[in-house]
Amino acid sequence: MKLALTAALGVTLWVAGLGAAVADTIKVGVIAPFSGPFALYGTQYQQAIEAYRAQHGSSAGAHEIEFIYKDSGGVNPDLARSLAQELLIRDRVDYLAGFTFTPNALAVAPLISQSETPTVIFNAATSSINRDSEFFLRTSFTLWQVSAPLADWAYDQGIRTVITTVADYGPGIDAETGFKQTFEARGGTIVDSVRMPLATTDFTPFLQSVREADPDAVFVFVPGGPTTFAYTKTYNENGLREAGIEFLGTAETEESNLQSLGDAAIGLNTAYHYSAAHDSELNRDFLAAVAALDNPAPVNWASVGAYDGVHLIYHMVAAAGSDGPAAVAAAKGLEWESPRGPLVMDPDARTVVQNVYHRVVERNPETGLLQNTETGVIATVGDLGWDR
Amino acid sequence: MGLVLNIAIDGLAYGMILFMIAVGLSVTMGLMRVVNLAHGGFALIGGALAHWLGDLGVGFWAALPLAILGTIAIALPLERLLYRRIYDLGELQQVLATIGLTFLMIASVNWWQGSALLTIPMPELLRQPVDLGFRTLPAHRIAVIGLGFAVILGLWGLLDRTRFGVRLRAAVDNRAIASAHGIDTDRIYMITFGLGAALAALGGIMGAELLPIEAYYPLRYMVLFLIVVAVGGMGSILGSFLAAIGLGMVETAARYIVPELATVGFFVLVIALLALRPQGLLGRVQP
Numbered sequence: 001m002k003l004a005l006t007a008a009l010g011v012t013l014w015v016a017g018l019g020a021a022v023a024d025t026i027k028v029g030v031i032a033p034f035s036g037p038f039a040l041y042g043t044q045y046q047q048a049i050e051a052y053r054a055q056h057g058s059s060a061g062a063h064e065i066e067f068i069y070k071d072s073g074g075v076n077p078d079l080a081r082s083l084a085q086e087l088l089i090r091d092r093v094d095y096l097a098g099f100t101f102t103p104n105a106l107a108v109a110p111l112i113s114q115s116e117t118p119t120v121i122f123n124a125a126t127s128s129i130n131r132d133s134e135f136f137l138r139t140s141f142t143l144w145q146v147s148a149p150l151a152d153w154a155y156d157q158g159i160r161t162v163i164t165t166v167a168d169y170g171p172g173i174d175a176e177t178g179f180k181q182t183f184e185a186r187g188g189t190i191v192d193s194v195r196m197p198l199a200t201t202d203f204t205p206f207l208q209s210v211r212e213a214d215p216d217a218v219f220v221f222v223p224g225g226p227t228t229f230a231y232t233k234t235y236n237e238n239g240l241r242e243a244g245i246e247f248l249g250t251a252e253t254e255e256s257n258l259q260s261l262g263d264a265a266i267g268l269n270t271a272y273h274y275s276a277a278h279d280s281e282l283n284r285d286f287l288a289a290v291a292a293l294d295n296p297a298p299v300n301w302a303s304v305g306a307y308d309g310v311h312l313i314y315h316m317v318a319a320a321g322s323d324g325p326a327a328v329a330a331a332k333g334l335e336w337e338s339p340r341g342p343l344v345m346d347p348d349a350r351t352v353v354q355n356v357y358h359r360v361v362e363r364n365p366e367t368g369l370l371q372n373t374e375t376g377v378i379a380t381v382g383d384l385g386w387d388r
Numbered sequence: 389m390g391l392v393l394n395i396a397i398d399g400l401a402y403g404m405i406l407f408m409i410a411v412g413l414s415v416t417m418g419l420m421r422v423v424n425l426a427h428g429g430f431a432l433i434g435g436a437l438a439h440w441l442g443d444l445g446v447g448f449w450a451a452l453p454l455a456i457l458g459t460i461a462i463a464l465p466l467e468r469l470l471y472r473r474i475y476d477l478g479e480l481q482q483v484l485a486t487i488g489l490t491f492l493m494i495a496s497v498n499w500w501q502g503s504a505l506l507t508i509p510m511p512e513l514l515r516q517p518v519d520l521g522f523r524t525l526p527a528h529r530i531a532v533i534g535l536g537f538a539v540i541l542g543l544w545g546l547l548d549r550t551r552f553g554v555r556l557r558a559a560v561d562n563r564a565i566a567s568a569h570g571i572d573t574d575r576i577y578m579i580t581f582g583l584g585a586a587l588a589a590l591g592g593i594m595g596a597e598l599l600p601i602e603a604y605y606p607l608r609y610m611v612l613f614l615i616v617v618a619v620g621g622m623g624s625i626l627g628s629f630l631a632a633i634g635l636g637m638v639e640t641a642a643r644y645i646v647p648e649l650a651t652v653g654f655f656v657l658v659i660a661l662l663a664l665r666p667q668g669l670l671g672r673v674q675p
Contacts, residue, residue: 037604040503168648196643197651201599201612202402205643208394208523226608229505229600237526239517260505260600298504 025064026317029087031080031108032098032122034071037225040256041100042071043297045122048306051289052314061318068093072100077107084108088115094322095120095313100302102126102170109133116324118316118331120309123302126170127385130350135324137331138351139312139343140305141273143174144385146250147221149356150271151182153378154217154248161189161215162248165206167222168195175221175250178385191215200227203234210245211238217246228252229261236264253361255300258370265361265370273354274301274340275372277364283339308338308352312345346382353382393522395641401529402598403636404536407629409595409609410616411539412588414628418617419547419560420580422475423482427588427613428606429493434459434589435601436497439506448511456589463585467578475577490606498603506601508593528597535594536629539587543625556580560623615658621671630669 030049034042049067058065068091070083080099087093088111096112096119099105105124109132112119121129121138130136154162164179166172172195180190191213194206210218218240222231235247249270258265276287276299286307290296297303312331319330332347344353356379359372413427437455438448446454466489474485514531517524547553558566559573567573592601599609619635620627638657642650662668 037503037608194647196647199651200643201609202398202405202640202643204398204402205394205640206647208398209644211523212390225505226600226602229507230598233597237517237524239524257505260507262507262509 024062024321025066026060026095026322027091027093028065028067028095028097028313029084029091029093030067030069030098031072031083031087031096031104032069033073033100034069036073038074038100040297041123041302042069042098044300044303045098045306047290047293047297048303049310050293051286052307052310054289054292055285056314060314061321063317063321065314065317072098072104075101075103077103080104081107081111084111088117093117094324095316095327097306097309097313098122099124102129105129105136106132109136112136118313118324118327120312122305122309126174127349127351127383127388130383130386135328136350137312137328137345138383139308140301140351141354142351142383142385143171143221143250144178144388145351145354145381145383146271146273146356147175147178147219148182148384149379149381150219150248150250150358151179151188152186153271153358154219154246155183155186155188157246159188159216159246159248161191162217162219163192163194163210163213163215164190164219165194165196165210165222166220167198167200167227169198171223172221174385176219177388179219179248196222198223201230203231204238207231207234207238207240211240211243214243215245217248219248220252221250222252224251224254225257228257232261232264232268241267251301253359253372255372256298258361258372261361261370266363268361270359270361270372271356271378272301272359272372273356274304275357275359275374276300277371277373278340278357279374280339280341282337286339304338304340308336308340308343311336311338341377344382349383349386351383351386353380355380390522391644395637395644397520397523397525398644399637399640400633401525401533401636402640403633404533405529405595405598406612406616406636407536407632408532408539409588409591409599410613410628410632411543411625412584412586412591413613414617414620414625415543415587416581416584418620418623418625418628419556420475420577420584421560421622422471423479423486424471424584425483425486425610426489426493426606427584428592428610429490430459430463430585430588431592431595432493432497432601432603432605433462435508435592435596435605436501436506437589438508438593438596439601440501442507442509448509448514451508452590452593455593456586459589460582460586464578464582467581471581472574472577490610494603494606501603503603508596508601510597526597528594532594535590539590540625540629547625552576552579617668619658619661619668621665621668623672624668624670627668627670634669 032042072080099121100123102124112135113133123140127142164176166176247268255276316327320326334345341355355377357374358378362373364371416424434455437458438451441451514528555571559576616632620631639654642653
């Protein structure tokens, strides 16, 4: 009898021990800029992750999830690769996430293919990245995904002639091609395609030329921050708006610099997948969860990209634990409701299929702050650049 | 014809902004011969102070002088504590000391005001477009053009027509002998450095409509400041002025005619010019 009791106790302990082993910790390595001019991205990712944890706890299925943050600075593929190596080998992470810049994401492709590590891209928006590894999943957007629907929308508004002005680098050219092909396919005319050097500080010559050519609208893609500020100022000051030349943009009115654009931004048209002013319960909860953190950063597309990325990671962990290929299989075709609207993880392109909204900048009547007011969904699309 | 006029007007406006943001460096690095990579940092401090004062509700015309005075108040102790020790050191040491100072300034502003754009609200007067007959130009660009001419005239008067200017040139040319003649060279250097910082702040604030102030401003535009001073010729304010206007015109013309090559063209021109005249447009050959 005593022996049986001891044996039973032993079995119970062994089972308990096994249970503890099942509730293991899955580590997620986040590679993002946490210092330098782009540090805001890192802060936004971290706050989105903390907001998600505050809402949903720190475990998925039988697994605890732990995040490890690594600072990649700016565009630095070598550093991104060695940080990924360190995370995979020394910290033994089961998932990678983050990646603001395309070159940084491309640099880790061979590593994640070899180690079979699911890697969730929170931002980098060049279509071709996902072709480099089966293990990339993207919860942000691609430039094709937002600029092609914008061309459709513009044509539907009666706009027939457009000049495209884009910054002369990868994303700018993606945006230009996406807009141009769609607009011309509908029967519109691209009068001129101007590629502006990335280091441009004075946009007056470009916009003065646009004004003299007098098209129905000007399409723009320039990197955020000082460039967008100078571009929109120049658009207004050179009287393009008075001349009736519509502004067509994408991320130019994003939330982190929107207030600094001031009244000059009111009335600008953009097509994009997320506005912090999106009218839904989920979005308000998300904004409130971020606002409850210390020193909350502005919430924009980068924040929501990370938030949905964490959702995807939680789902993969619950479904497949640390089994990389099974986790990717579980992510494919996943449907969920995000603060930006409904999402589906496209099983082929591995970029989310989502609503693209037309927005216009307005002052919020209650707070007096500028916001991107969504006027409607203009397309529900996946990565339109995947097959190009 | 319209194109030529456009290039002339926009080139002048852009060149004048280049001159305004670089003239302070022309004073500290050109005249005082200290490799002052922290020049953009003083512009940043001026701009950040103007932004902060604007947030507090101070009007632009009051915020402008206050921000410049604030920058001087930060620059003078720095001159006394740091710059005075590095005047006689080699160029590499000066580069290291001032780039380190730049990083400190960036980190301080980043900590104080964050990394978003720090806009300086312009008064109504400077915001409206001005009709030139054949096109419009924003009023603040016209103000910058006017201010640029005022600064170059003021500096010429100060350096060429006053006793202070004579003493400064003497102190720069041979500090020991100037000192032996009873010129208080420490004081002259301190005042001139303050002047350089004040001009940096003025340029930062007035140029902010085109080159907006944010924490990384000093690094983002450092090459631009250095090019203007190097092409103009060390120690020559007029040289910097001509270089800024010339480069502004050339780059603007390229943006109108061959947009894709504007930046490349700009740098090719700078390289060619410095290959032919390493001392710059109006620079003296170093003894």
